[in-house]
Amino acid sequence: SAVISQKPSRDICQRGTSLTIQCQVDSQVTMMFWYRQQPGQSLTLIATANQGSEATYESGFVIDKFPISRPNLTFSTLTVSNMSPEDSSIYLCSVEPELEGYNEQFFGPGTRLTVL
Amino acid sequence: RKEVEQDPGPFNVPEGATVAFNCTYSNSASQSFFWYRQDCRKEPKLLMSVYSSGNEDGRFTAQLNRASQYISLLIRDSKLSDSATYLCVVSKGYTDKLIFGTGTRLQVFP
Numbered sequence: 062s063a064v065i066s067q068k069p070s071r072d073i074c075q076r077g078t079s080l081t082i083q084c085q086v087d088s089q090v091t092m093m094f095w096y097r098q099q100p101g102q103s104l105t106l107i108a109t110a111n112q113g114s115e116a117t118y119e120s121g122f123v124i125d126k127f128p129i130s131r132p133n134l135t136f137s138t139l140t141v142s143n144m145s146p147e148d149s150s151i152y153l154c155s156v157e158p159e160l161e162g163y164n165e166q167f168f169g170p171g172t173r174l175t176v177l
Numbered sequence: 178r179k180e181v182e183q184d185p186g187p188f189n190v191p192e193g194a195t196v197a198f199n200c201t202y203s204n205s206a207s208q209s210f211f212w213y214r215q216d217c218r219k220e221p222k223l224l225m226s227v228y229s230s231g232n233e234d235g236r237f238t239a240q241l242n243r244a245s246q247y248i249s250l251l252i253r254d255s256k257l258s259d260s261a262t263y264l265c266v267v268s269k270g271y272t273d274k275l276i277f278g279t280g281t282r283l284q285v286f287p
Contacts, residue, residue, distance in 0.1 A: 062223075094275075102279070103277040103279045103280055105277075106275065109274065153220055164275075166275060168220040171219075
């Protein structure tokens with residue numbers, strides 16, 4: 062499986078500010094994803110980040126709030142913009158290695174965000 | 178109806194017990210099925226993929242019933258280290274997107 066790192070691992074931010082989360086993979090992957098896990102909840106897909114094309118957002122998530130960059134096949138960023146306390150959550154990136162057949166995903170360690 | 182539904186937890190079992198988790202999914206077009214394990218304050222880790230023929234990995238056995246849209250996970254000879262939340266995960270139709278169940282918490286006690 063791929064080795065995935067995220068920065069920062071945690072942050073405490075003020076309302077109205079923005080935070081950019083980085084996701085780095087040790088191998089080239091086509092598919093990268095960003096998820097949110099709110100306290101006591103399971104994971105919800107925010108968007109699919111594809112190199113060379115715009116990210117695809119899931120229902121309830123918009124580019125203005127969660128802009129995503131994917132400059133190459135090993136790196137992506139997710140920005141949480143104009144934060145409010147409701148954005149307090151764990152944000153995780155995942156990758157789907159270049160394997161035939163099954164589409165297992167592997168997750169980064171997550172970024173724990175608290176918005177005051 | 179939720180897209181992926183799991184048994185409510187928590188399951189509290191003694192060491193050595195056998196425990197089974199169930200999961201149902203709503204989209205008959207789903208193609209890929211997984212069980213993930215998530216420890217407290219950690220990221221989900223893939224436990225096993227679930228194949229149509231069923232599959233076994235040591236003490237863990239997964240079954241898939243496409244007709245009933247039902248997935249199960251059986252853990253035999255439970256260990257203290259099995260204590261975690263187990264997430265049932267299903268692909269969104271034919272896509273690479275994954276839908277996570279809310280998870281079932283397992284607590285194994287001595």
